[in-house]
Amino acid sequence: MNNKDTGFFGENKAVEFLVAHQYEILFRNWRYKHLEIDIIAQKEGLLHIVEVKTRSSVAFGYPEKSIHYIKMQYLKNAAAMFQYQYPLWKYLQFDVIAIVLSDHTNWELSFFEDVYF
Numbered sequence: 001m002n003n004k005d006t007g008f009f010g011e012n013k014a015v016e017f018l019v020a021h022q023y024e025i026l027f028r029n030w031r032y033k034h035l036e037i038d039i040i041a042q043k044e045g046l047l048h049i050v051e052v053k054t055r056s057s058v059a060f061g062y063p064e065k066s067i068h069y070i071k072m073q074y075l076k077n078a079a080a081m082f083q084y085q086y087p088l089w090k091y092l093q094f095d096v097i098a099i100v101l102s103d104h105t106n107w108e109l110s111f112f113e114d115v116y117f
Contacts, residue, residue, distance in 0.1 A: 006101065010054025011038060014097040017109055023048065032085075035078035039097075047092040049079045054099040064098040064112060072116070 015025055018041050026047075027040040039050035051071070053063035075094060083089055096112040 006054050006056055007052075009101070010097075010099040011052050013054075013099055013107065013109060014039060014050065014052045017097065017111065018048075018050070030078075030082065032078060032081040035074055035081060037075065037078045037082065040082065042089075045091070047083075047089040048095050049075060049082075049092055050095045050097060051075060052097045052099070054101065056101050058100055062098060063100065064096050064110065067096060067115075 011028065015028065018025060018039065021043075023041040023043045025039060025041050027037070030037045030040050037049055038052040039048075041048045041050060051067060053066055055063040072094075079092055079094070083092070093114050094116050096115050098110045098112070099107055101107045
């Protein structure tokens with residue numbers, strides 16, 4: 001699998017996970033100029049900004065470790081633009097879904113709620 005396929009596979013698994021846990025998916029790959037949010041979902045009136053990181057191995061570290069300060073700034077800026085465009089959403093939370101693949105049938109998903117730095 002190339003990087004694009006790996007990312008697409010991971011995002012699909014993330015959506016399946018969220019839906020199974022009663023999240024409503026509002027947008028996938030929402031964009032504003034150069035900013036992007038992988039998944040925007042809602043549950044019980046709270047907006048969830050979800051970053052999905054998928055890796056085919058942990059040789060270079062776990063996927064969640066690749067979310068650094070600059071990436072978080074991009075997510076915060078994107079979330080602010082989303083809230084500007086959709087002012088009904090007052091409360092939000094940043095979440096991370098990290099997926100490590102062995103192959104299409106063997107993978108591990110970790111869900112980190114309410115991350116912020």
